[in-house]
Every structure is written in structure tokens, then in C-alpha cells.
Amino acid sequence: METAKRLYPATLDRKAREEIFGWVLILPALVIILSLILYPIFYNIYLSFFNVNLDGVNTYIGLDNYKGVVFDSFFWNSVVTTFLYVVFTTIGTTFMGLIVALAMNKTFPLRWLVRSLILLPYVAPVISVVFAWQFIFDPVNGIFMDITFNKLHLFANRFNLIGSPKAAVWVAILFSIWKNFPFSYLMILSRLQAIDKNLFEAAEIDGAGTWQKFKAITFPELYFVMGAIVLLRIIWNFNKFEEVFLLTKNVKVLSVYTYFKAFTGTMELGQGAAIAVIQFSLLISFILIYVKKVLKW
Amino acid sequence: MKKIIITFMCVLLLLPVAGVFANGAQEAKATGPVSFDFWTTETQSDRMATIQVLIDTFTALNPDVTINLVAVDENDMAANVQTAAAAGTLPGMFEAGAETAVAFGADNILDTDAATRIIKGIGEDKYYAGTLKLLETSNKGTYYALPYHGWIQGIWYRTDWFKEAGLKPPATWEDTLKAAKYFYKPDENQYGILVGTKAEGYTEQCFTPIAMSNEASLFDKDGKLIFNSPNMKEAVEYYADLAKYNPPGPQTWRARDYYLQGKLAMFYYSTYIMDDLALQDVAAGSLTGKNFENLKGSSFDPDLVKNTGFAPIMTKKQPAGFGVVVALGLFKQKDPAVTAAAEKFINYLYTQNAYITFLHMAPGGMNPVLKSIATNPLFQNDPKGIFKHYGPEKMAEIIQGLNSIETFSIVGGKRIEAASQISAKQIIPQMMYKITQEGMDVDKAMDWANSEMEKITNN
Numbered sequence: 001m002e003t004a005k006r007l008y009p010a011t012l013d014r015k016a017r018e019e020i021f022g023w024v025l026i027l028p029a030l031v032i033i034l035s036l037i038l039y040p041i042f043y044n045i046y047l048s049f050f051n052v053n054l055d056g057v058n059t060y061i062g063l064d065n066y067k068g069v070v071f072d073s074f075f076w077n078s079v080v081t082t083f084l085y086v087v088f089t090t091i092g093t094t095f096m097g098l099i100v101a102l103a104m105n106k107t108f109p110l111r112w113l114v115r116s117l118i119l120l121p122y123v124a125p126v127i128s129v130v131f132a133w134q135f136i137f138d139p140v141n142g143i144f145m146d147i148t149f150n151k152l153h154l155f156a157n158r159f160n161l162i163g164s165p166k167a168a169v170w171v172a173i174l175f176s177i178w179k180n181f182p183f184s185y186l187m188i189l190s191r192l193q194a195i196d197k198n199l200f201e202a203a204e205i206d207g208a209g210t211w212q213k214f215k216a217i218t219f220p221e222l223y224f225v226m227g228a229i230v231l232l233r234i235i236w237n238f239n240k241f242e243e244v245f246l247l248t249k250n251v252k253v254l255s256v257y258t259y260f261k262a263f264t265g266t267m268e269l270g271q272g273a274a275i276a277v278i279q280f281s282l283l284i285s286f287i288l289i290y291v292k293k294v295l296k297w
Numbered sequence: 298m299k300k301i302i303i304t305f306m307c308v309l310l311l312l313p314v315a316g317v318f319a320n321g322a323q324e325a326k327a328t329g330p331v332s333f334d335f336w337t338t339e340t341q342s343d344r345m346a347t348i349q350v351l352i353d354t355f356t357a358l359n360p361d362v363t364i365n366l367v368a369v370d371e372n373d374m375a376a377n378v379q380t381a382a383a384a385g386t387l388p389g390m391f392e393a394g395a396e397t398a399v400a401f402g403a404d405n406i407l408d409t410d411a412a413t414r415i416i417k418g419i420g421e422d423k424y425y426a427g428t429l430k431l432l433e434t435s436n437k438g439t440y441y442a443l444p445y446h447g448w449i450q451g452i453w454y455r456t457d458w459f460k461e462a463g464l465k466p467p468a469t470w471e472d473t474l475k476a477a478k479y480f481y482k483p484d485e486n487q488y489g490i491l492v493g494t495k496a497e498g499y500t501e502q503c504f505t506p507i508a509m510s511n512e513a514s515l516f517d518k519d520g521k522l523i524f525n526s527p528n529m530k531e532a533v534e535y536y537a538d539l540a541k542y543n544p545p546g547p548q549t550w551r552a553r554d555y556y557l558q559g560k561l562a563m564f565y566y567s568t569y570i571m572d573d574l575a576l577q578d579v580a581a582g583s584l585t586g587k588n589f590e591n592l593k594g595s596s597f598d599p600d601l602v603k604n605t606g607f608a609p610i611m612t613k614k615q616p617a618g619f620g621v622v623v624a625l626g627l628f629k630q631k632d633p634a635v636t637a638a639a640e641k642f643i644n645y646l647y648t649q650n651a652y653i654t655f656l657h658m659a660p661g662g663m664n665p666v667l668k669s670i671a672t673n674p675l676f677q678n679d680p681k682g683i684f685k686h687y688g689p690e691k692m693a694e695i696i697q698g699l700n701s702i703e704t705f706s707i708v709g710g711k712r713i714e715a716a717s718q719i720s721a722k723q724i725i726p727q728m729m730y731k732i733t734q735e736g737m738d739v740d741k742a743m744d745w746a747n748s749e750m751e752k753i754t755n756n
Contacts, residue, residue, distance in 0.1 A: 163546025
């Protein structure tokens with residue numbers, strides 16, 4: 001009590017002092033969030049209304065940047081690519097994570113080893129696995145072409161899967177699923193282990209089969225953890241840059257497209273800012289709907 | 298407990314304030330020790346190690362100066378510099394291609410006074426005139442940056458294959474296309490030629506001599522954009538034709554490994570390839586024989602250097618070659634002490650021992666721009682023995698080629714900065730990628746490139 005008296009005026013009651021203390025605790029986090037997250041967001045929104053010059057002289061041009069973006073067919077191509085990428089990677093990682101988690105929940109010899117090995121793609125540095133994938137799919141020296149074309153004669157000619165503008169998006173999706181499914185697996189597995197065994201025993205006594213047990217017990221128990229995983233994966237992959245950019249520069253998802261627009265070629269920073277604002281709004285609206293409808297918050 | 302938490306919070310909150318004061322104290326001492334960044338496009342670790350040795354030697358002699366070496370990929374240099382300029386964090390000095398340096402000069406971020414001062418100090422007549430010309434501003438006798446070393450590029454080809462097939466060396470449009478077609482055997486994992494098709498600088502390096510040999514340029518003498526011309530279209534179409542005989546997919550210079558593995562008949566490359574061709578240990582990194590023993594041409598071919606020819610000049614309507622002079626430049630600084638220190642360091646880099654150490658990082662690839670160094674016996678006696686391998690005449694020919702480099706940005710002796718900006722923004726490589734990889738129609742792609750170029754010229 002002595003300490004409290006010295007720090008707060010005696011006129012404040014206990015509740016007010018608790019509130020002040022609460023603010024003191026929050027303050028460092030608040031300062032960091034304001035300066036490192038909110039300030040760049042607002043500055044980016046501000047820039048999106050300007051013709052941004054690198055010499056620091058910006059001219060206000062109203063909605064011209066937004067018009068430029070919306071009437072650009074490359075932008076819409078990139079929206080479609082992003083949509084494809086997010087939908088397939090989210091379904092892929094969640095589904096794969098679920099299957100592997102269900103399998104790893106069974107007991108078998110050396111399970112501890114397999115469980116740890118599964119995490120490898122997730123913990124390996126992106127750049128090293130990207131190089132490995134590029135080497136695998138190299139059209140001239142890669143093992144993929146050596147097996148499918150040389151040995152199995154599955155294709156009529158050699159081709160560059162990662163380099164091809166059409167195929168690259170599918171390679172990027174496959175890569176993302178392979179790299180990120182261990183996260184879903186880990187989350188789902190920990191939830192699986194927490195399900196009360198009595199529920200399954202009761203179901204068995206009632207004569208439920210494997211599928212019925214999954215439908216009536218496992219899935220409802222996993223619903224919210226999977227809902228959260230899907231939400232996180234959508235947020236992460238909607239903004240995903242490094243995995244896609246390092247693997248192949250041909251897949252112009254929104255973040256990669258924004259980079260090219262803002263920092264290469266004729267460097268249209270204002271339009272880059274406008275795309276980022278559009279991307280941000282799309283994501284926020286989606287999250288709000290998702291949280292209300294699926295997670296039922 | 299509460300007391301501890303509150304004290305901790307207060308310390309945490311005061312830390313950034315303390316940091317500000319600490320910075321202020323440092324700035325006040327700026328007249329004493331000086332520190333600056335040196336951005337280089339020599340990203341390979343062994344080259345960075347050599348440059349670091351030079352820096353260490355210099356800073357040992359000048360203990361007040363600290364130089365931080367930062368490697369920047371040549372394709373990212375322009376973008377990184379422009380964002381640093383916007384953020385007010387430009388490095389003290391850089392090493393990059395002359396076109397890139399001129400583009401920075403056009404953006405008015407270079408200290409041309411300092412660059413000119415160093416060149417005059419060394420003596421303009423000591424340089425090969427052609428290399429200086431590439432960095433001269435519109436005002437005669439002033440320079441954007443300093444030429445430091447350079448290379449020339451051309452088609453390297455398998456003389457033994459050409460001889461056996463009875464084909465002429467790839468020195469004209471017709472002969473090159475004919476050979477590319479002839480040697481293109483994808484079923485055998487063998488390809489006709491390597492030209493750049495990725496949206497990277499290498500693509501423009503391959504395309505420039507082809508366009509120039511067809512008398513196609515970006516600008517006329519009056520600085521008017523004339524990109525969309527019949528000559529240019531012919532060159533673009535020819536290039537797209539050549540690219541059909543490339544290894545599959547978008548390609549860049551890294552695919553030169555296929556040549557070392559005996560899977561390519563011709564490839565566009567700079568004289569940097571000379572040590573890979575001649576020396577087994579240098580080439581070893583490019584080979585995959587250990588991993589894929591049954592793949593064709595998987596081991597080092599000691600006869601490759603004998604069986605490789607070099608065609609630096611391409612001819613259609615006129616002969617044309619290509620090369621790049623790499624420049625050292627200084628960015629404008631608020632603190633004159635940084636400029637002074639960078640100037641001193643650049644002068645040091647031109648001293649005999651430092652210069653030769655630098656050039657010996659890549660004999661053949663890095664050629665001197667000072668006449669006295671080119672003829673210096675120390676320079677000609679490189680540790681890897683490349684000079685002995687190729688003979689002094691071949692090396693003299695390369696240096697001579699360096700002295701007569703032509704670029705899109707000098708038309709009839711006049712400097713056109715916009716051409717360097719177009720080059721720095723990689724508009725031509727992006728266009729080539731659209732045509733060769735995305736299957737875009739040549740006219741449509743050229744219209745796109747033209748409109749991007751107009752954005753620069755109208756600015």
C-alpha cells in the first residue's frame with residue numbers, strides 16, 4: 001500500500017488506479033503497434049491519393065491511382081491468381097494437415113520420429129527449400145524431367161514447370177501446401193489428443209463405425225480449431241510474398257504484383273499503395289464476415 | 298512486485314528516448330570518425346571477400362574511416378537506390394554498370410563534381426577514352442561516375458560442332474539462326490542457343506547488339522523516342538525466333554552451365570566465362586556429374602576451352618558488339634566528410650596493387666580502364682593463369698573491344714539519359730518475357746514497351 005500511495009494521488013479510488021495500471025501495462029505494446037503498424041497503414045492510404053515521386057515532391061491526384069489500378073487488366077489477373085492461390089493452398093494445407101494428424105494419432109512403432117520429421121518442411125528456411133525445388137524442376141538437369149521424360153516417357157518433350165507462366169501457379173500452390181501443412185497438422189493433432197477418450201468408447205458401445213465416430217465426435221471437436229487454422233492460413237497466404245517470389249517470379253499474386261508495380265520498371269509507388277489499400281480492404285471485409293459466420297464470435 | 302513492474306515499465310519507456318540522445322551525440326562527432334556504405338554488384342562471396350580485404354587494408358591506413366560493404370544484385374540495384382534516395386539513406390558509394398550509373402545521374406542523386414575531380418586527378422588521358430565517354434554528362438569534361446573495369450559480350454560457341462556440321466561461326470543473323478536450328482535437339486537434351494528471356498538485365502544485354510546490328514535504336518540524334526520502328530520490330534522478331542532454340546522456359550545467364558555440360562551449342566555471355574572454360578576447379582561448381590552420372594556431358598571437358606570460339610560482333614545491316622563498363626560512383630551526401638572519405642577510398646582503389654588485386658578476382662571478366670594497368674606485367678600475370686591460357690593478343694583484343702562499346706544511350710556522340718533510365722527500368726526485358734514466355738503478340742508487346750518508355754520521356 002505504501003508503494004501505491006506514492007505512485008497515485010490519494011484521491012483516486014482502487015478502480016481508477018487499476019485502470020491506470022492497465023494502461024501502463026498496455027502502453028509499450030500500444031506504442032509499437034501505433035508506430036510500426038498503424039502509422040505505415042495510414043501513410044500508405046495517404047500515399048494512394050498522390051502521384052509519388054522519389055525526390056519527395058508528391059502531387060495530389062485524387063482517385064486517379066485507384067482508377068489506374070481498377071482499369072488495368074493485369075491487376076484483375078493478379079486478383080484471380082491470388083484467389084486461386086489462397087483457395088487451393090488453404091484447402092490443401094488444412095486437408096493434408098487433417099489426414100496426417102489423424103494418421104499420427106494412431107499408435108505405431110517410431111511414431112515420435114515420424115511426427116518430428118513431418119515438421120521439417122515447415123521449419124526449413126524458405127530459401128534453401130526453394131533452391132531445392134528449382135533444382136528438382138530444372139528442365140535440363142532436374143530429377144523431375146529425368147524421371148518423367150527420360151525414364152518413364154510420360155511427356156512428349158521437356159518443359160520448365162516452374163518457369164511456365166501457366167503451370168507456375170500450380171507449382172507455387174503445391175509448394176505452399178507441402179511447406180505449410182505441418183502447421184495445420186500440429187494444431188489439429190494437439191486438439192485430437194485432447195478429445196475425451198470416453199466419448200469414443202461410448203460411441204463404440206452404441207455401435208458407431210469409424211466414419212460415424214469421425215462425423216459425430218472428431219469433426220465437431222475439431223471444428224473451431226480448423227476454423228481458426230483456415231482463417232490464419234487465408235490471412236497469411238493472401239499476403240504471402242517470399243515463398244511465391246523466391247520460387248518463381250511468374251506467379252503474380254497481389255503482393256508480388258504490388259512489388260513489381262511499386263518497385264520495378266517505371267516504379268508507380270502511388271498505384272502500388274492503392275493496390276495495397278484494396279488488398280487490405282478485401283482481406284478485412286473477408287475476415288469480418290468469416291469471424292461472424294464461421295467462428296460465430 | 299508492483300514496484301518492480303513499474304520500474305521496469307519506466308525503464309522500457311525511457312529506452313527509446315535514451316537512444317535519440319545517443320544518436321544525437323554520435324552526429325555531433327561527425328567530423329571525427331566517418332562511416333559509409335559501399336554497395337557493390339559483386340555479390341559472389343569470394344569477390345566480396347577480396348573487396349573486404351581491400352577495405353580492411355584501406356581502413357588500417359585510415360583508422361578514422363569505416364566502410365560497410367553491402368552486396369546488391371545488379372537487377373535490384375536501381376530499385377534499391379531509388380527507395381534509399383526517397384528514404385534519405387543513400388550509401389556513400391556504389392559499383393554498378395555504367396548505364397545504371399548514368400540513370401542515377403539523370404535522377405540528380407550523384408555527386409558528379411567529386412567523380413570529375415577524381416578522374417581529373419588521375420588524368421583523363423590515362424583512361425581508355427571510350428570507357429570515359431560512356432560516363433560523360435551532357436557537359437563535356439564532367440562525369441557522372443568513374444569507369445573502373447569492364448567486359449565485352451558475344452556468342453561463345455562449340456567450334457568442333459560447327460566444323461563437323463560445316464556451319465559458319467555465329468557472326469551474322471542468318472548464320473546464327475541457322476546454327477541454332479541445326480543444333481536444337483531437345484530429344485537429346487541438347488539446345489541450339491542461350492539468349493535471355495527472363496525479365497532481367499541479361500536479356501537486354503543479349504538483345505542490344507542484335508538491335509544495333511539492324512540499325513535499330515531507342516532514340517534519334519534529337520532525343521526523340523523512335524523505339525516503334527520497322528527495324529526494331531525486325532530485331533525483336535528475330536530475337537524471339539532465336540529464343541525458340543533456347544532450353545525450355547524463361548532463361549537467364551545461369552543457364553550457361555548447360556554449355557559447360559555439353560548441352561548447348563552457343564550462348565551469349567561476357568568474358569567472365571573465360572575462367573570457367575579454362576579451369577576445372579572453377580567450373581566444378583557448375584557441374585552435376587556426381588549427382589547424375591548417366592546424364593549426357595556430365596563431367597568437365599578439358600578440351601572445351603580449345604573447342605570454344607568467341608564471336609563478339611553481330612552483323613546484319615552493320616556490325617555491332619556489346620559490353621559493359623562497370624563504374625564507381627558517389628551519391629550526394631549531406632555530410633561532406635563521407636564524400637571526402639569515399640573519394641579517398643576510390644583513389645586508393647585506382648592504385649596499382651589495389652586495382653590489380655580487384656581485377657584478378659575475375660581475369661578476362663574484369664578488364665582495366667587505365668592504359669598503364671593493361672600493359673602492366675603484374676596484371677598480365679594473374680594467379681589463375683588465364684592470361685597465359687588465352688595469350689596476350691586475345692586479352693588485348695578484349696580490352697580493345699571495351700574501348701569501343703556502343704550503347705543505346707549515346708547517339709551520334711550525344712548523351713541521352715532517358716535511354717539509360719529505360720535500361721535501368723528493364724522495359725525491354727519485360728517486353729521480351731511477354732513475347733517469348735507469355736506468347737504476347739510482337740506488336741502488342743512493343744506498344745506496351747513504347748507506352749512505358751513514353752512515361753519516362755514525358756516525365
